Amino acid sequence: MIKIAQISCGTEWSGVQGELEKAADMIGAKLVFPEVDLESIKKSVEEFGLDVESPNLKLMIARAKSIIDDPSEADAIFMVTCFRCGEGALTKHALRKYLQKKTELPLVMYSFTEKPKLGELLTRMEALATIVERKSLLARERQEGLTLGIDSGSSMTKAVVMENNEVIGASWAPTTDIFKSAEKVKKEALKNAGLPADWNHRMGVTGYGRHLIGSKLNADLIQEELTVASKGAAFMSNKQKGEATVIDVGGLDNKVMTLLNGIPDNFTMGGLCAGASGRFLEIAASRLGIDVAKLGELALKGNHKKVRMDSFCSIFGIQDLVSALARGSLAEDVAAAACNSVAQQVFETQLQEIDLRQPIIEVGGTALVPGLVKAMESILGIKILVPKMPQYGGAVGAALLVSGIV
Amino acid sequence: MKVFVFPPNSLILADLVERFGHEPIVIMEEIRKKVTTPEIDSPPLNVSEEELIRGLRYVAVETPSGIRGRMGILGPLIDQAEAAVIIENADFAFGCSGCARTNILVKYLLGQKEIPILKVEYPSTVENAEVMVRKIVDFLKNLSKP
Numbered sequence: 001m002i003k004i005a006q007i008s009c010g011t012e013w014s015g016v017q018g019e020l021e022k023a024a025d026m027i028g029a030k031l032v033f034p035e036v037d038l039e040s041i042k043k044s045v046e047e048f049g050l051d052v053e054s055p056n057l058k059l060m061i062a063r064a065k066s067i068i069d070d071p072s073e074a075d076a077i078f079m080v081t082c083f084r085c086g087e088g089a090l091t092k093h094a095l096r097k098y099l100q101k102k103t104e105l106p107l108v109m110y111s112f113t114e115k116p117k118l119g120e121l122l123t124r125m126e127a128l129a130t131i132v133e134r135k136s137l138l139a140r141e142r143q144e145g146l147t148l149g150i151d152s153g154s155s156m157t158k159a160v161v162m163e164n165n166e167v168i169g170a171s172w173a174p175t176t177d178i179f180k181s182a183e184k185v186k187k188e189a190l191k192n193a194g195l196p197a198d199w200n201h202r203m204g205v206t207g208y209g210r211h212l213i214g215s216k217l218n219a220d221l222i223q224e225e226l227t228v229a230s231k232g233a234a235f236m237s238n239k240q241k242g243e244a245t246v247i248d249v250g251g252l253d254n255k256v257m258t259l260l261n262g263i264p265d266n267f268t269m270g271g272l273c274a275g276a277s278g279r280f281l282e283i284a285a286s287r288l289g290i291d292v293a294k295l296g297e298l299a300l301k302g303n304h305k306k307v308r309m310d311s312f313c314s315i316f317g318i319q320d321l322v323s324a325l326a327r328g329s330l331a332e333d334v335a336a337a338a339c340n341s342v343a344q345q346v347f348e349t350q351l352q353e354i355d356l357r358q359p360i361i362e363v364g365g366t367a368l369v370p371g372l373v374k375a376m377e378s379i380l381g382i383k384i385l386v387p388k389m390p391q392y393g394g395a396v397g398a399a400l401l402v403s404g405i406v
Numbered sequence: 407m408k409v410f411v412f413p414p415n416s417l418i419l420a421d422l423v424e425r426f427g428h429e430p431i432v433i434m435e436e437i438r439k440k441v442t443t444p445e446i447d448s449p450p451l452n453v454s455e456e457e458l459i460r461g462l463r464y465v466a467v468e469t470p471s472g473i474r475g476r477m478g479i480l481g482p483l484i485d486q487a488e489a490a491v492i493i494e495n496a497d498f499a500f501g502c503s504g505c506a507r508t509n510i511l512v513k514y515l516l517g518q519k520e521i522p523i524l525k526v527e528y529p530s531t532v533e534n535a536e537v538m539v540r541k542i543v544d545f546l547k548n549l550s551k552p
Contacts, residue, residue: 049517051510086470086507093466094514111468348459348467 002029002129005074005105007063007095009056010082016112020080023121027129034066034073050094057081057091064095068102076106076128083111106131106265119208124269127226131264138227138263140404141240147202148189149232149399150182150217151225151392152209155251155278156365159185160392161193161201162399169193170392172365175251178209179216186217204228204402206394221402225394226255226267232397233363234262236387243357247376247384248393249346249366251278256350258357268350276345278366283318284338288331292369295335299371302332304340317341336371343375351380361385363393407549410487412512413501414480419491422539426546431483433503453478465511476508484515489522489549491542496528522549 004024011017024031044062052058067073081088092109099107108124143162151158153175161169171188175181187197204221205214206228214222233246240262248255254276257267270276285292307329309320324334360382366372367390377384407428411419414433423430440452448454457478458471464481465474503509516523524545529535
């Protein structure tokens with residue numbers, strides 16, 4: 001059983017400890033609390049150098065030090081504090097850098113409210129477990145035989161058929177009914193590959209709807225999207241050796257993963273608001289009366305500085321958009337501002353939580369919006385690599401990984 | 407040497423550092439630049455969105471905005487520091503950043519830099535004040551000259 005070290009403050013007093021344990025239990029992992037004795041707490045805090053007042057945060061620091069002293073206590077680290085606690089946020093982020101410098105353990109952070117979303121917890125813990133348990137599978141670099149990958153995203157469902165390291169059929173469609181959407185793209189991808197709809201294939205599934213689709217279609221691999229999309233991105237951009245960072249701005253949330261030899265070793269997952277997602281771009285395109293596919297091209301002609309837009313809240317972001325149009329702003333400037341706003345929020349909420357490693361690869365449907373990629377490049381000051389058919393990152397990762405399952 | 411002083415707006419510390427041939431790193435200089443820049447308009451300090459975004463290099467986005475704004479200015483100053491003098495538990499009148507959370511982070515980041523740091527308790531008597539000044543003077547004298 002995988003041991004996940006919980007380094008946290010406030011979970012019991014917020015009534016969320018049960019949810020954390022439930023999520024760990026669902027993925028077959030166990031939450032463990034690194035051993036500390038009372039005498040060591042003061043010393044650990046002094047050595048760490050962050051003079052926090054909250055005793056629980058002092059304990060958190062001591063637990064982190066304990067893990068560094070004896071990494072065999074756990075296989076991975078889950079670090080959580082209360083949302084809106086300034087002292088907690090400072091401690092958590094200082095500890096994150098410290099732990100990543102001193103240990104090799106995969107680590108993920110989370111800020112909880114009194115009602116944490118089980119799905120969010122589950123995906124994070126599942127990814128931690130996958131990195132620990134399936135390292136040899138994640139190391140697979142070539143796709144072999146005939147396999148199918150399905151990525152059931154919040155906005156779009158994607159499917160690819162791969163044969164001997166090549167994509168031979170692909171299809172994507174909006175996610176409506178989760179299962180029917182998956183059936184539809186699967187059928188079309190098989191047709192595009194010249195295979196019959198009832199062809200008996202090895203199948204990997206990922207994305208929000210992975211559990212439902214996986215059980216109904218009897219998939220050989222059901223795996224969360226963080227590790228699968230990372231794998232797909234590294235494969236598609238031919239960057240399976242060395243370091244890389246993968247950005248996936250999804251329909252409802254965003255993922256940023258750092259990779260070493262194609263295997264993720266750290267990740268962050270956003271989702272505070274749809275304002276930082278592809279959904280915001282869809283709404284913006286709809287308000288401009290154009291298809292989202294055209295929004296990116298239009299944005300390349302505009303200047304985001306001419307329109308003030310803050311999509312930290314999608315509703316307020318659209319209000320800014322409507323106001324700008326009413327003031328006579330040009331559609332291209334508004335489109336550029338929408339792209340910049342999403343890129344800025346991804347940067348502010350996620351990219352600074354991770355030590356970016358080059359090359360930076362962007363996948364997901366939003367990578368097809370050139371205005372967004374340009375905005376991200378301009379904020380980071382780094383050229384971003386977008387592979388061909390970036391929307392299929394998750395599906396390709398699933399098809400590639402399932403080929404390693406006998 | 408560039409000596410960061412804490413509290414970061416302490417005139418007394420800045421004066422001491424300068425007297426002993428070093429360059430004090432203090433927040434007043436940065437604030438002066440901002441107050442005298444004509445196009446910025448967010449009085450009285452003119453901390454703008456730019457500082458809040460810059461602050462993200464030092465703290466996470468979930469950190470309260472007041473800390474991020476302070477770190478947008480203090481962070482780059484810490485980056486420059488080659489030595490630091492920290493007065494612990496100083497009286498408000500001696501100088502302060504106005505935020506206890508920022509204070510602990512500033513001291514933590516200075517500690518991470520592996521530079522010479524002098525920590526002295528704020529004095530409660532005249533005798534202690536003399537001891538404090540003597541310690542600071544000794545520290546500054548022992549730092550290599552720029």
